[in-house]
Amino acid sequence: MKLDLKRMLRSYGIVIAFVIICAAMTVMSPVFLTVTNVLNVVRQSSIFGIMAIGMTFVILTGGIDLSVGSILAVAGAISAGLLKGGAGIFPIVVLALVIGTGCGLANGLIITVGRIAPFVVTLGMMSIARSLTLIYTKGYPISGFSATYRFIGGGDLFSIPIPIIVFLLTVVVAWLILTQTRLGRYTYAIGGNEETVKLSGINADFYKTIVYVIAGITAGMSALILTSRLNSAEPVAGQGYELDVIAAVVIGGTSLSGGRGSVWGTLVGALLIGVINNGMNLLGISPYFQLLVKGLIIIGAVLLDRLRQEPV
């Protein structure tokens, strides 16, 4: 019985932490557990949550992608610009995803063909994509879109906000990919032992490239939702998002060294960060302190993960 409790804590520690924090928030703020606020929290979490799903693939292979925030910005800016220029919504949606794909593909190819560490390559891409955004927007926001476009980020379907639906669909699709397809199983295996994968006759470089493409696509998806929701594509959009995104993955129990983790963990991790952001606002905690709290929670989550790995 005692052992079971330990195991429960190990497997569901993050869920338990999430429930405790939510309970505490409910007690401390009467607004927290209202339909409006809950939907608000989840909607806000969706934007970086979707990217966190893409990041889960990358981190599962033992890699990292620092450029997702900048990819979001460049995809958002260019599609907003063309939208203002009169392009149709469907082509714009495709375009945002293609820009994300392109940036991710560039990341992946440089990492695998050039044999350069993912940290370095995506750090470079983070800078390049941001610069492209600034060049394209000349530093000014591009705003004011049609109601149809604003529906993507602001609309509801059966009174559920569209971003939440997209987020949950992304989680389910990612879960199917990770558990039911070769790409998914190889993603785990590459993170566990890349040499074994290569010697097993698998083109590991191909699959490693694909995970960066997936991260890029999710950044493109978030770009559409964010620009539509804000009714504006900001040149500084997504700045610092990589931190929340990576934090959501890590808090969700995915190992930074690769090979272990799940999208369900990332889902909870993203919601947890959303709740913390929202909760601190509700409680009127100064923004100066908010980063501090978030930083402590990230480190705490990794410590928890460390403890989970200790042998029994």
Place this chain on the structure above:
Amino acid sequence: METLLRMTGISKSFPGVTALKGVDYDLQKGEVHALVGENGAGKSTLMKILAGVYRADDGEIWLKDQRITPTGPRSMIHAGVSVIYQELTLVPDLSVAENIFLGREPQRAGGLIDWKKMWAEVEKLLEPFNLSLNPRAKIHAIGPAYQQVVEIAKALSLKADIIVMDEPTAPLTGGEVDKLFEIIRNLKAGGVSVAYISHRLEELHEVADRVTVLRDGERIVTSALADLTVDDIIRHMVGRNLTEQYPRVEDTEGEEVLRVEGLSKRGVCSDVSFSARRGEILGFAGLVGAGRTEIMQLLYGYRRRDSGRVFLQGREVRIRSTRDAVRSGIALIPEERKKQGLVLGLSVMDNSALTIFDLHTTFGFIRWPDIAQRVMEMVRNLGIRTPSLRQEVKNLSGGNQQKVVLSKWFVRNCDVYIFDEPTRGIDVGAKAEIYKLMQSLARNGASIIMISSDLPEVMNMANRILVVYGGRIVKEFRRGEGTEEQVMSYALGLGGSAAGHGIAQGARE
């Protein structure tokens, strides 16, 4: 004789397993006391208790007539016990001297490292070994034999009078083994005692004074080596007579399955050509570093070759990646099975299915039931002991991990299986099992290529033996042709001329 160490009635259990049951073990001053047993017999556990890594559930440890209770590895190092693990624990990018003095660097005023003093001390430590080893050389630049010497020097600098060596000869070539034995004899003369773990039973008589055999966590016998033959030791280890270690090999004249022509790579191998027949076991003999592993990796598409053609069933195949090789029906079971053959954090199922996911998908989705069925069958055939297919491989015992690597390739049904040192570091019983498996693969129509540095093994198992020296095939022996000495003479690059007993003795492994 003075008794340096006495361990009595040592018992240790782990959840679900009793690793040791009341084992006694002792070391006299200046003796080498070998510890042998099959994998899982309890050797490592016993030595880890001595090293302070594990705490015994029961039993006593006496050092020089003083009872001690180890509180951790540090306390035992202070007490004079040093362990040289099979996986060496040196830092590759630091120098020999820095490794020896890691954490105890001599310092000058102001916290600067006193390099001159450090180098001088290391030179003094290394002097009795009579080697040309520069204290300033980086560890990654020196061979495995020298790395072991560095570990021994480190132990001596810690004033160890008991040194535990776990499979010290596994990574060494014949000449290096002799050198190590000489060093061990020097240590003995200096009053150091050595606890010596090894699977290579033949070498025990050269180096050890006494032997203790463990089986299933119990001490079966402790005896002077002079009183036991290798066969006796094997009998004690396995608890039965291994009358026939090698299965009978059938001669085969099947059609050609694999042909390699003119395989070359600068600095690795040149103009390597050979063919393998259906049902045949083709042995690749040679010394470590002769290029056998590299030749197979070139053939397998793991490394890029300069030139060379590969034919399967008479048709040329283009192999430019491991993927091409596997799709053409070639499997390579690597030497470092844990490091290159497994993903330790994944399940038995995921590991075993790694080679066959591409065969069982519909619209990109894996057909798990099909895969589960095939893996289950293989797990049963190979007798892999695992609570379920979902068990993570890292929780299995070493022997079962080995079998998972095999299952991963056997489920694919390949035409050619390349085994790189298939029995290195495994115990006698498991060896016999591997031999049987290789044979049943051959009997079912596959071609087996076996790289082995173990001459008796390759001579007993292979239908033909190709000897590799300096990246070339220098000689072919048919089964029954040639003696161990002759094969070794070619492996040493001496041709048939210098075949003599003296050479073969040194380089037997």
